[in-house]
Amino acid sequence: ILNVEQSPQSLHVQEGDSTNFTCSFPSSNFYALHWYRWETAKSPEALFVMTLNGDEKKKGRISATLNTKEGYSYLYIKGSQPEDSATYLCAFWASGGSNYKLTFGKGTLLTVNP
């Protein structure tokens, strides 16, 4: 059973604050890591797919880093805005011919107060 942990479980920040949260995953048999942004009553939106150790990806004010050797990824939001409020999910894809599924963490619920 693969274990994907996200921390913190929830986070409240003020508008303009920068914030970050963590996804931990198994360091063996790594293939890919996804970050999704999930707003209430909407589809989870794919933010990043990361496959290489040391990868760093950026989309506007959001960026992510990946360390496959130690099994963690950070998601950073610079200058948080109320519209960033959402649950941020990470999902791990293991290598191996029989692999067929994403294993999700429980998510970090971010609330940005105006």
Place this chain on the structure above:
Amino acid sequence: SQTIHQWPATLVQPVGSPLSLECTVEGTSNPNLYWYRQAAGRGLQLLFYSVGIGQISSEVPQNLSASRPQDRQFILSSKKLLLSDSGFYLCAWSVGRARYEQYFGPGTRLTVT
């Protein structure tokens, strides 16, 4: 571009009643299709996946079933709902060998009373 539809958006059903949730994908052929559920306090859990018409793999034993009658249609069913079936159901698709790049539908909120 590809789009994915799910309906209904919300559903309230009594215990013991049947269930049918539908998912359709547009703009792609032969997608891999997935049903996920998020129950309260838990992460997204894969329920079923399908790599082609009539090909269904079950991830978790339960009273749910899935069918794929057409290339871009995926249906989740139950003959008798349990309280524990309450949750948010998401359909997702991917293409070809990039199965880890999955895209989600808008979901169905199911409440079993």
